Amino acid sequence: MEDIAGKTLDVIIVGSGPAGLTAALYAARADLKPLVFEGPEPGGQLTTTTDVENYPGYPDGVLGPKMMEDFRKQATRFGADCRWGTVSGIDFDKRPYKVTVDEKTEVYARSLIVSTGASAKWLGLESEQRLRGHGVSACATCDGAFFRDQHVVIIGGGDTAMEEAQFLTKFASKVTLLHRRDELRASKIMQKRTLDNPKVEVMWNSVLEEVLGDKVVEGVKVRNVKTDEVSTLDDVTGVFLAIGHKPNTDLFKGVLDMDETGYILTEPKSTYTNMPGIFACGDAQDKDYRQAVTAAGTGCMAAIDAERWLAEQEVAEQEKEEA
Structure with a gap:
């Protein structure tokens, strides 16, 4: 050379x-x-x-x-x-x-x-990084269509998270929004559009603890930041990050x-x-x-x-x- x-x-x-x-x-x-x-x-x-x-x-x-x-x-x-x-x-x-x-x-x-x-900003979880491109994504517009009729999780609380959550409802059967606080940062209009969508469910005061699965996403563990209680969503097949x-x-x-x-x-x-x-x-x-x-x-x-x-x-x- x-x-x-x-x-x-x-x-x-x-x-x-x-x-x-x-x-x-x-x-x-x-x-x-x-x-x-x-x-x-x-x-x-x-x-x-x-x-x-x-x-x-x-x-x-x-x-x-x-x-x-x-x-x-x-x-x-x-x-x-x-x-x-x-x-x-x-x-x-x-x-x-x-x-x-x-x-x-x-x-x-x-x-x-x-x-x-x-x-993309990531949470830094080992399981999140291991399954990037195998069910974990930071771009709903890019990858949402792969999750038709499936349950997906999206993490974030700003306008981007609201936009991507709504986009995901076009394909997914259910979209669970995880947010670490008890109120969203997104604009009021974006909040209303998202929260009024019957396919969207919000888990308040919640953070992603672990993405389950060896080769593809097979569920998630979620921790409530106020009670420290950990719950498992075992039917989740997609995880989307929208934290910026x-x-x-x-x-x-x-x-x-x-x-x-x-x-x-x-x-x-x-x-x-x-x-x-x-x-x-x-x-x-x-x-x-x-x-x-x-x-x-x-x-x-x-x-x-x-x-x-x-x-x-x-x-x-x-x-x-x-x-």
Whole structure:
């Protein structure tokens, strides 16, 4: 593999989920020879997902890791250089931007595409992590249809939890909402819609103690935080977490404009950030949809924005030389 240390590239892409690899595909086809650093979780959140049935072009569904392998193959076919490595530092003070990888290798970028994604918040239970993708999910929109006519549990108390609980009622026979307090954080209208749904039952002052099952979810243990009493729901086959997401944007704090949660802010109808030559796409800047197909769409936008911006810079430099 070619040694990249000290080299200056047109485009460096930070992250390798649907957004990053779509950006790589478009940038490669534009002959920008993009370099992708795949990060600590190559392929992004989809590598922990089993069946994906809602991505266009896969009529029979596809395994998450296989889909991301297909994305990667398509990008590299056109010349994208995808490498293991985590960007550990960026010098934002001057251009081209100096990018440090794994705290040792330094490479320079005329433009950067940030596609570092977001991570779902988890409770941290061993059983929860062991059964991720096997009945435990953090995305009802992605996985709810797999639980038709089944009893599922959803954990959370905000608007997202209410939205996802209602979505799950389209498929599940029963949705049990676990909430650690005796009142919800969600807006009144969202609470009413959820609590009025006959398929939804709330277990107040309750937390998930354990997910039961060896290979798939076969029930849950729930603890009442006031009485410490533990009960078992042995007909539950799905567990959904809706306690929030954290965008993986710590590397850019204090430099790129963000909202209060850490999602990168971009200019309307574009992927431009407040820093010249830095573009953001995917779940690092999308807190509303968080789907593979929308992430891929913004990855396409970021590559096109970067291509146009680089062309503008080249024209400006030529005019400066001729002046």
